[in-house]
Amino acid sequence: MAAAQGQNRRVLVITADDYGYWPSYNEGILEAIRMGAVDCVSAMVEREYCEPEPLVESGVEIGLHIEFEGRWGPRSGAPARTALRVQLERFGDVFGRWPSFLNGHKHCHARPELATPVFQTAKQIDAPVRSVNPDHRQWLRERGIDTPDLLVGRSESREPAEPRELRDPPLGVTEWMVHPGYADKASGSSYDRARHEDLALLQKIMLRARFDEPVWGAARRGSLTEAFSQAPAES
DSSP: OOOOOTTTTTEEEEEEEEESSSSHHHHHHHHHHHTOOOOOEEOOOSSOOOHHHHHHHHHHHHEEOOOOOTTSSSSSHHHHHHHHHHHHHHHHHHHSSSSSSSSEEGGGGGHHHHHHHHHHHHHTTTOOOOSSSSHHHHHHHHHTTOOOSEEEEOOSSTSSSOGGGGGGOOSSEEEEEEOOOOOOOOGGOHHHHHHHHHHHHHHHHHHHHHHSSTTTTTEOOHHHHHHHHOOOOOO
């Protein structure tokens, strides 16, 4: 763990969150994979729509998208550990292996009651963790956990769909979190329409990457595993 953070190179990792949330969102994520627009996908393993076969067959790197709010009672250490353990075991049952990385729905994995169990789990399974801000990043690295140097992407629909850092990623490992999907009001997601916007943006930038220079310029694309390996990630 805690391999070189890619300080002498630019690596862009595009991660699609929320696989399993809703069927039409799964379709959008799978479409983004087919067009080569995402490098990693985080799965919500307690959702009834988390169907592993299409994701496994795609060959994309798969991580655990931890859920916590409203499911495990009071906000304290014991429910947090229970939530994580149950979802980790469920991931193993569904995908037949440990997750390649850990992050959380609405960044719940960085909350005080989950942060320590998450880093302990990451240590045990040798997996990187998404850091949500500089303080969280430093805290993880002090404990020997690999984490990107920068996280970009929107969590609310009123924010710009394309992060400005995408045009010129800084040195190091940049993770761009996206939520591609086909809109469906029945999902109940407040981010419903924005998912279609995310998918349309991915389609646009991949079309440019095919026929012109990629918007991310000289940065290399790669999965989180590739980003933290000793060898440079490949485009």
